[in-house]
Amino acid sequence: MLAWTIYISFIGAAVLMLLPGDKPRLARRLGLLTALGGMIAGCLGVSQFSKGTPGRLDEIVNLPWIADLHIHYHLAVDGVSAVLVLLTGIAAVVGILFSWNIEHRAKEFFAMFLALIGGVYGVFLSFDLFLLFVFYEIAIIPKYFLIAIWGSTRREYGAMKLALYSFIGSAMVLIGLIAAYVVSGSHSFDLVELAKYPFPASFQNWAFPLVFIGFAILAGLWPFHTWAPTGHVAAPTAASMLLAGVVMKLGAYGAMRVAMILFPLGLQTWQNTIALLAVIGIVYGAMVALVQRDFKFVIGYSSVSHMGFVLLGLMTLTQVGISGAILQMFSHGIIAGLLFGVVGRMVYDRTHTRDLVQLQPMNLSKLLPFAAVTFVIGGAASMGLPGFSGFIAELQVVEGAWVAFPIFTVAAGLGIILGVAYTLRVMIKAFFLQNEPIHATDAAPHHFVPITLPERLGALVLLAATLVIGLYPRLLMDLIVPAVNSPLFSRMLKGGVS
């Protein structure tokens, strides 16, 4: 069932591409249908998966693909994949809802969008490293076009920067993967098989940073994060939602699934260094977000800060930290999607500016009350208030970090305070501040299209997701925890001793 998430998305993309003529209405409906299909397939598959014994790896399909090189078409699912498949499903549907106003080359837009989604599903479900890499590359290309064709501010620059960063990362990953394949005796590209091979420590010490950073570039690891803000700003709303929502997760997922699991000894060598980079990312991202004038830059940098928590959680090498990191991937995917939806779709598409100085006199809280309320709730979720998913996730991360590196935890706490500061600042500036009281006579100098139904639906889906997980975290924790306890992970935690 879960494999259908991939197939449905690609079939949808292909059908859209082959559609004759430019029919935006049909294209967006078909897009939504495909995304919904993918999400339903994902939900059904995950619910099936969660019924079995916890902590296992469910095979979906395992066929020889390039037999001479021992490359298999191997899809499987464990708790971590399941959570991220759910996230992708939600992000895809909401992304399409927030792109309802795309008229320019609509069918290509939705085709690219779905191809990206298909690739992302593929990465999360692949257990053959070569296959994973192929899907990873598939996901990069549509991203470029989505930004370069439908983007805004400096879109060619942003798109190219993102593509180059992605490809440099991929190249590093590829070198590492091939080296691992050769060193292990060229028997298999299978993740589970390779994870059992005891790579020599000297090899791990250079292969780990290569592969980890290669992936973590996409997760916004400081100082390789600079693609993120410009990319987010340049991208159209749906694409920034996907960038922050799932593409950054691809990076973190790959770093964990491949680099950390294959090279546990290298991981131990580099643990402190990368944790330091993660903490710098948390504080640095928050500080930069505090002084931005562009509304979207604020959210872009906040993504860097929040992804720092994911990387910090992974580096704690405690189960609580890692499960927190995985939950944070889900949580940030939802919350960042929501904030980008408000900024990009609800505000920018109407006001055509993201400059906080220009937004300030518009009195948006009166003109777009739904956007204001959504942003307030989304902002509360983003600053880690209890009741939302971010709180549970960051709580676990800092708990793990407290055990592993107490000093970093204090710094991460500083990042949380700054998070409150920049969120409140941007919230007040964009929505609530008026320099002059607006008089009845010159009230409402701007007239905006009211918030449409698809926007409301999309926002509500995301709000519901973050609230449900915030109040009842077991829904995901029951998937994540057994996976983090599985042999694959416990071997990693014990430094490669199974």
Next chain:
Amino acid sequence: MLPIVKYLWLIPALPLLAAGLAALLKKERRASAATLAIGSMSISFLLALAAFLPTLSHGEHGVFRECFNFTWFEFADNTFQSASTVQLGWVLDPLTAMMLVMVTFVGLLIFIYSVGYMAHDENFTRFFCFLALFAAAMLGIVIANSLLLLFISWELVGLASYLLIGFWYHKPSAAAAAKKAFITTRVGDMGFLLGMLWLYSKTGTLLFYDGGNGCLEQSALIKLVAETTMCGMAISTAISILIFCGAAGKSGQVPLHVWLPDAMEGPTPVSALIHAATMVAAGVFLMARIYPLLSASADPATISTGLKVVAWVGSITAVFAACIAVAQNDIKRILAYSTVSQLGYMMLGLGVGGVAVGMFHLITHAFFKALLFLGSGSVIHGCHEEQDIRKMGGLRILMPITFATYAIGMLALCGFPLLFSGFWSKDEILASAHHWQISQIPFYLGVIGAFLTAFYMTRQMFYVFFGSPTVSPAAVADTKAKHSHNPHSSHSHEPATSIHESPPVMTMPLVILAVFAVLLGLIGTPAWPWFHGYLAGHSPKVDLGKLAEDAGLMLVSAVVVFTAMGLSWLVYSKVTLQKSREVDPLEKAQPFFWRLLANKFYIDELYEVTIIRLNKAFSVLSDWLDRTFWTGVVTMISHLTVGLSWLSRKIDEDLVNGGFDHGCDGLRESSRNLSKAQNGQTQFYFRVLGIAFVALVLALIWRAK
């Protein structure tokens, strides 16, 4: 388990439900919103009473305590063997029950008062939604049996407070104050969070009471006391000091007090409920809740460092804020600083005398301070939004009920001997401080604070209620002018020409609160300390002899209060009769000190030039790094790549390609030369053949030789 314990969650859940429903209401459904909020609060109050009854009886184990715990979510962890669950729960014990009754009762009165106070506000519905949300979160803090649940409610209380301070967000000062409050308390909350993490990683549970396994119970405490950390501090002490940071943030203790006075930008009922009676007391409550942890020390005879810290911070805050209050002119700001100061007293009482001493002052203060704030609201309402006490005067005739109740509140706050609750609770704190083994300085600080309190409250009384009422029309004209200039002011009401008494919906709560401000003292006098017995789980006897033991101290505090009030009388009774009241007599006498106090010791400015500027500088630096440095690195790499590519192109075009072209040219040249041989002239061919033949023959002869 008693059914009331099982269903204790209903007490916060009902206001939460009301808040949720009110959020969905249309703006125009004002009556429904008020009904929802007040109705839910009334039911919660009745439930709180029902919960209060069983706690009155105590078993042989001391206090009545029952809790209900459940698992929120699980994670397996390799750091601790047993701990793999995160549990939440609620507890019913005297501390909870008493707070429940106080919060629901005071809350209910303030809700009712708000119907009158906010009657003209267009966002009436939203106001009651937020109020109910606040009440729910606050009650969550009170019933929590898990530090995590307490923290969750704590944060939600912070959120509700943010929303309510910034309720009139179109005023930039209100928006700024809300932001300041949220961020400042968040700074303290980080300490709280770290303390919580530490506690969890050491004990594996965050439940307070869990049948012997809770983190406040014997086994966990022994473990925490045994280990030491930096400077030889026991871990229990380090954790409780971290948690105290959170309490200091919420309860406005120095140096995190800066947000509380600014929070007065919110509507007055909010100031009364949140920033005087309940939320700011949550910090004191938290300390009372974790008192076993706070007071734990390896040697039972010594006083733990945690308690010392709390006592010192509390006593310093008490005097510090009282000093500032002397030089303020805004009626609400004076009360705000007095709240900060009284919270300091509570902390001091908790530190030197234990839970009962601090909590008793918390309860009495909640009533008389709510009374004072609501009274000030009534004054502000009556004077058409005027808040400057220098522009008031003579209100005792125009607003008799407000005056009478305000006077009772003021006397309770000053600690007027024997009759008023504030006297008994404050006196007890001073007595405990007097008996403290560590130092007498907190006691003296407390006495100075009491003197200042009586002084500034008398000053305020004179300015507001005494003197000539003739001053006020000018003020009215002033405000009327302000109103016509400022039509946006949403809480403006129909033009009134004179100062008037507030409607009964506002004065009725004042009267009820005033009654309690007097009577509450009776449950905690030294002669019959019922309150202490209730919290500790025993029934005290009436013993009038105790009264005599403390008589000396009571006399001292009575003398202090009378002196202060008398001095204030001397200074201000004449001033209030004069026309020009802009300059305070003390300002004339000591302009330097006055400015220092009026500007709140320049603490805000200090933070502005240090922390905020530093943070800003770092942010700008980081931004620069990102825009210039990292982008520069990336650009450099890309330029380098372009340069390399250019070089490659040169090599390719000139060397590789050039060589190839050269070769090709050579080939073409030679071919051309060769093709010249094929000129189609038979004679030429034969000539070549002939020459070749001769050459061949010669060569053969040469070989044969």
